[in-house]
Amino acid sequence: MLGRLNHVAIAVRDLEAATRTYREALGADVSAPQALPEHGVTVVFVHLPNTKIEFLEPLGENSPIAKFLEKSPDGGMHHLCYEVSDIRAARDHLKAQGLRVLGDGEPKIGAHGKPVLFLHPKDCLGTLTELEEV
Ligand code: CO
Numbered sequence: 001m002l003g004r005l006n007h008v009a010i011a012v013r014d015l016e017a018a019t020r021t022y023r024e025a026l027g028a029d030v031s032a033p034q035a036l037p038e039h040g041v042t043v044v045f046v047h048l049p050n051t052k053i054e055f056l057e058p059l060g061e062n063s064p065i066a067k068f069l070e071k072s073p074d075g076g077m078h079h080l081c082y083e084v085s086d087i088r089a090a091r092d093h094l095k096a097q098g099l100r101v102l103g104d105g106e107p108k109i110g111a112h113g114k115p116v117l118f119l120h121p122k123d124c125l126g127t128l129t130e131l132e133e134v
Contacts, residue, residue: 001090003083006112006132007045007052011065011078015042015057018075022046022053033057036111040064043111054111079118079128087115087133099123107133 012018015033022028031045040063046053056078058066068078084090087107095101100120110116110132119129 001084001093003085003134005051006081006083006130006134007054008080009054009056009078009130010075011056011068011072012075013057013069013073015044015055018055018057019044022055028053034111035059039111041111077127079130081116081130081132083134084131085133087117087131090131091117094119 010018019030019033023030029047031047033042033044035042037059040058040060041056042059043057044055046055056065058069065078069075091101091105091107095105100123102118102120105117107115107117110130112132115133117131119131121128
């Protein structure tokens with residue numbers, strides 16, 4: 001069911017500093033920042049030959065990553081995202097296996113304009129896990 005690793009997301013408090021570290025110290029190809037008010041984050045993408053790293057900085061009052069950064073003020077890995085070909089079939093299969101899907105269980109349009117779902121970290125080895133239909 002699982003396809004490629006689409007991205008690893010890292011929550012950061014300072015997107016500019018994170019971009020500088022990856023661009024200048026690590027020599028990576030980092031995109032321009034993109035504000036996603038409907039998701040409560042500003043993102044940049046680090047393009048690697050085999051996947052992407054996504055930095056998430058809180059945007060607005062009720063950012064979904066604010067709590068995470070309170071607990072991890074230096075930043076940290078926030079979630080993994082795997083590609084699936086049929087997100088509703090994947091959801092139904094996972095629910096039948098006893099995994100919890102966050103929210104109302106309906107796919108939402110994610111940061112890349114594609115349908116996504118998140119699985120409860122307690123059911124996925126302590127790791128928030130995103131599925132993206134590609
Ligand atoms: Co993501």
